[in-house]
Amino acid sequence: MFTSDREKNCIFCKLIAAGDSEFLYEDNEYVAMRDINPQAPVHLLVMPKKHISGLNDAVGAVTGPAMDLIRQLAVDMGISESGYRVIVNCNEDGGQTVGHLHFHLLGGRRMKWPPG
Numbered sequence: 001m002f003t004s005d006r007e008k009n010c011i012f013c014k015l016i017a018a019g020d021s022e023f024l025y026e027d028n029e030y031v032a033m034r035d036i037n038p039q040a041p042v043h044l045l046v047m048p049k050k051h052i053s054g055l056n057d058a059v060g061a062v063t064g065p066a067m068d069l070i071r072q073l074a075v076d077m078g079i080s081e082s083g084y085r086v087i088v089n090c091n092e093d094g095g096q097t098v099g100h101l102h103f104h105l106l107g108g109r110r111m112k113w114p115p116g
């Protein structure tokens with residue numbers, strides 16, 4: 001199933017391969033799960049199943065459908081109208097800690113700007 005050491009060592013690839021029952025959403029291409037360390041009442045991680053290291057390696061064919069899915073999840077979570085924030089942390093200065101492309105969907109509280 002795994003095609004490289006990078007994927008073998010990736011915690012998100014492991015969760016996806018295990019078919020985590022905690023997934024809020026799953027289709028052939030994407031999964032969504034709650035963040036293990038939530039920073040807001042709603043904090044989901046939306047990601048492609050395919051291992052892509054980060055935003056620098058992502059093409060529009062991946063990010064476009066992810067955004068469509070995120071919009072729908074915001075509706076499903078009841079935060080579409082109150083508002084929400086979508087974040088992609090990229091590489092070290094961006095604060096990325098897991099090297100598998102993922103989108104944070106945060107809502108359920110008033111966000112601050114600028115982010116830290």
Ligand code: 5GP
Nearest residue numbers: 011033034035036037089095096097098099
């Ligand atoms: P990053 O810092 O790379 O943008 O975001 C990684 C996120 O993954 C963090 O918010 C962290 O709490 C979350 N996370 C790390 N390990 C796990 C895990 O095993 N399960 C879940 N659901 N979230 C995780």
Ligand code: ZN
Nearest residue numbers: 010013051100
């Ligand atoms: Zn991965």
